[in-house]
Amino acid sequence: MATTTHDPRLRELQFTLSRIFRNPAAIIGFSLMAVFVAIAMAAPLLAPPYDKNNPYIMPHDGFDPTPKPPSGESFEFTTKRVLNIKRDKTRSIPDDVYGKLKQAFKDRQFASEKALLAALHETLGAEDTERYLPLIKTHTMNQGHRFGTTSGQYDIYYGIIWGTRMAFLIGIVVVGAALLIGVTLGLIAGYFGGWIDELIMRFVDVVYAIPMLVLAMAIVVAFGRGLTNIMIALALVEWRLYVRLFRAEILTIRERDFVLAAKTMGVPDWKIMLRHIFPNAIYPVLIVASMEVGSMVITAAFMSFIGLGAPPGYADWGQMVALARNYILGTPDNPFAYWFTVFFPGTAIVLFVLAWNLIGDALRDAFDPRQRRR
Incomplete structure (x- = not known):
């Protein structure tokens, strides 16, 4: 009778996927993420661009500062x-x-x-x-405003749809750039040690001494307001987290037998770092990074809210909440008169961040060796 040999890596992948999707929180997280991905991809169909040269400019009817509730045709x-x-x-x-x-x-x-x-x-x-x-x-x-209009009669529905693309752009670009910087410096510091490690880590300590928001806002003020500068500022601040985390992983891996064996055989340092150390140390960093995507979206939304982000009328969730700041408390007779101005962009931010956090938790449970085989 013929026997079938299964690739150990394939079995491990199957085990990991089954562990992830047995987790109800993971299913919710991936489902939410699938919805946001679908909205971002179908944005031109769900909300045809008002300005084809810049689809992130929200359409508006008039200049009335008072928001209008959801309406039909x-x-x-x-x-x-x-x-x-x-x-x-x-x-x-x-x-x-x-x-x-x-x-x-x-x-x-x-x-x-x-x-x-x-x-x-x-x-x-x-x-x-x-x-x-x-x-x-x-x-x-x-055609009506499905979610109403905010101050200046900007269409909230359009802003939510195109703001989904902007949220992905902010989160992935910021975390990706920070990962590139942090992982590179952490790899060099952790592997070589000595004065190189001291130099890099003391610089990280100096940057860590300044609160993240204060440093990010200072960079944006220096270079000018706008979402592009916010992304640059957050990337220049966020990298320090990944340096420490990746360096800590490398300090434990570089003394393992397979690394020492590679050094004994005369394998160049760059090959050892890229082929042996990097793949074994990157998982904890990626898990943290997946959870930080949502945090970066919240931080960018806060900076837009205080006036450092995109100009009014730009499809950015934080900017949309900023347009509603004068109407959050409604009117003296009806505190919920303008509920829609905050509810829709606020809900979008909460669900987007929740999706990334649930996915990050699921990945941590799946890849953490202390919980993996429980």
Whole structure:
């Protein structure tokens, strides 16, 4: 009878995956992450770009500072929309008809086409209504704001959808850049030791003496506000965590028998570091990094909230919460009058961070040798 030999690495991978997906928290984390990935990938379909050159600019209807609650399709005659009727180059509208529209319909909104037709018939007459209705509908039809609008009439739904891409960009770029710096320095310091280790670690101690937020804000203020500078600042601060963590792992691995055997055989240091030490020391660092992605999104959102991030109207969750700062407490009569301005971006931030934290916990349980075979 033929016997089948299973690759030990394949068996270990199967065991790891089964351990991860037996954990209910891991299933929730990966499910949430799958939803966010799907939203980010389908953003152009879920919320067609307002500006194709810069899809992260949120569309807005007017400049009213008071947020408006979630709404369905309507016909809205804001100043901008009425002007667009006049400026339409595909079909002109007579000055007298435009004057009537401007006088009778400015700042009005109709919840249905039937109500719009009745008002147009009364103001323009049946003939002009039939003639110019397609032009008027083109520039006044509002598909509605599923999640409402924030201050400045920026569409919250659009900001949530495109803000998902921005959250991934911030978290992955910041943690990736910090990992590259921290792992490189930690590998060099831990493997060679001596004065190289002292020099690198004393520099890390100096950087650690300054609180993370204070140092990051100082860097952003020095280079100018904006999400790009926030990402650079956070990467230049976050790397110090990975230096210490990776160095600690390497200090225990470099004295193992397989490393000493490689040195005895004359294997170059760079090969020992990359082929023997790095693969065995990287797992704890990656687990911490997966949990830090969410933390970086929260930190970037906080910096946007205090005015160091993107300009108003940019699809960034922290910036959206900043636009709602004057309406968080609602009105004296109704404290929840503007609940939607904080609820939707706040929920997006919480769920995104929760997904990364649950995934990080699951990976830690799966790869931790002390809990792995329990």
